[in-house]
Amino acid sequence: MMRALVVGGLLILLMGCSPLKVLNAFTPSGGFSKASDVSYGSDPRNRLDVYTPTNVGPDAPVVVFFYGGSWNSGSRSDYGFVGEALASRGIVAVLADYRLYPQVHYQGFLDDSARAVGWTRQHIAQYGGDPRRLYVMGHSAGGYNAAMLALDPKWLATVSMKPSMLSGWIGLAGPYDFLPIENPEVKPVFFFPDSPPDSQPINHVSSASPPALLIAARDDTLVNPERNTGGMARRLREQGVSVRELYFSKPGHATLVAAFSRPMRSLAPVLDEVADFIHAQDQARVTAAKGD
Structure with a gap:
C-alpha cells in the first residue's frame, strides 16, 4: 500500500514541470563513479x-544510452537515474547528448550517435568497460537512434565500425516504422512530406542484425506499439535474428523509461529485463567462444 501511494504521488509530480529532475532527486549518488562532460566531437x-x-572488475558490459524528445529536446543530465540504474547492475553506462532540430535534421543526430559509440569503443576500457561487450539502447527518439546504428551499417561505418561489433541493441518504445509522419513536431525533422524511406529502421533489418530486446508500453498513445515494436520484432524474426519482445500494462510512453528509477520500478521490470538480456548475450558469447 505504501509503495502504491509513493508511486501515485510521484506520478502526480511527473505531470508537473521538470518531471525527470524529480526522479533524479530520488537517485542515490553512491555505487558508481561518474566522468562528466566528456567530449566526443567538436560541437557543444x-x-x-x-x-x-x-x-566491479575490469571488462564490464557497456550500454550507450540515447534519450528521447522527438529529436527536438533532451539532455543527458535529465537521465542520471538511468546511469545509476545500469551501474547498480554492474554495467558501465554512457549517456550521450546529440544535436537536435533545428540545429540539424535527419541525418545529423545519427552522425552524432555514431560518433558517441565510436568514442565508447575506443576509450571505454579506461572506465572499466569492455568494448567487446558493447550495447546501444534508447527510449523513444533515442530508441530510433539506437536501432539505426544497429541495423543500417552506413552509420557505424563512419567511425570504422560494423553493427556486428555490437553485442545487441535495446529499444524502449522506439519508432521504427512511422511514415507518413503524423507528429507535427517530427515532420520538419524528417523533411515531411519528402521523408526518405531509408530513414526507417525497419527497412534495414537483415540476417546480420544484432540481437534485440524490444520493450513497449501496451497502451502507448504516442508511438504505436503494434506497428513499431511488434512490426520490428516480426521483421527481425523473419530474418532469423534473436529478439525478445515485451509489453507492459502499467507504464505509458514516458513512464516506461521512468521505470529505471528506484521509486518507479514497480511499474515494470524494465531494468531487470535489460540486465537479463545483457547477461544472456554474454552467456551466448562465452558458449560460442568455447565452441570455436
Whole structure:
C-alpha cells in the first residue's frame, strides 16, 4: 500500500514541470563513479557522461544510452537515474547528448550517435568497460537512434565500425516504422512530406542484425506499439535474428523509461529485463567462444 501511494504521488509530480529532475532527486549518488562532460566531437552538444560501477572488475558490459524528445529536446543530465540504474547492475553506462532540430535534421543526430559509440569503443576500457561487450539502447527518439546504428551499417561505418561489433541493441518504445509522419513536431525533422524511406529502421533489418530486446508500453498513445515494436520484432524474426519482445500494462510512453528509477520500478521490470538480456548475450558469447 505504501509503495502504491509513493508511486501515485510521484506520478502526480511527473505531470508537473521538470518531471525527470524529480526522479533524479530520488537517485542515490553512491555505487558508481561518474566522468562528466566528456567530449566526443567538436560541437557543444557532442558531450557524454560515463557511469562506472564502484564494485566491479575490469571488462564490464557497456550500454550507450540515447534519450528521447522527438529529436527536438533532451539532455543527458535529465537521465542520471538511468546511469545509476545500469551501474547498480554492474554495467558501465554512457549517456550521450546529440544535436537536435533545428540545429540539424535527419541525418545529423545519427552522425552524432555514431560518433558517441565510436568514442565508447575506443576509450571505454579506461572506465572499466569492455568494448567487446558493447550495447546501444534508447527510449523513444533515442530508441530510433539506437536501432539505426544497429541495423543500417552506413552509420557505424563512419567511425570504422560494423553493427556486428555490437553485442545487441535495446529499444524502449522506439519508432521504427512511422511514415507518413503524423507528429507535427517530427515532420520538419524528417523533411515531411519528402521523408526518405531509408530513414526507417525497419527497412534495414537483415540476417546480420544484432540481437534485440524490444520493450513497449501496451497502451502507448504516442508511438504505436503494434506497428513499431511488434512490426520490428516480426521483421527481425523473419530474418532469423534473436529478439525478445515485451509489453507492459502499467507504464505509458514516458513512464516506461521512468521505470529505471528506484521509486518507479514497480511499474515494470524494465531494468531487470535489460540486465537479463545483457547477461544472456554474454552467456551466448562465452558458449560460442568455447565452441570455436
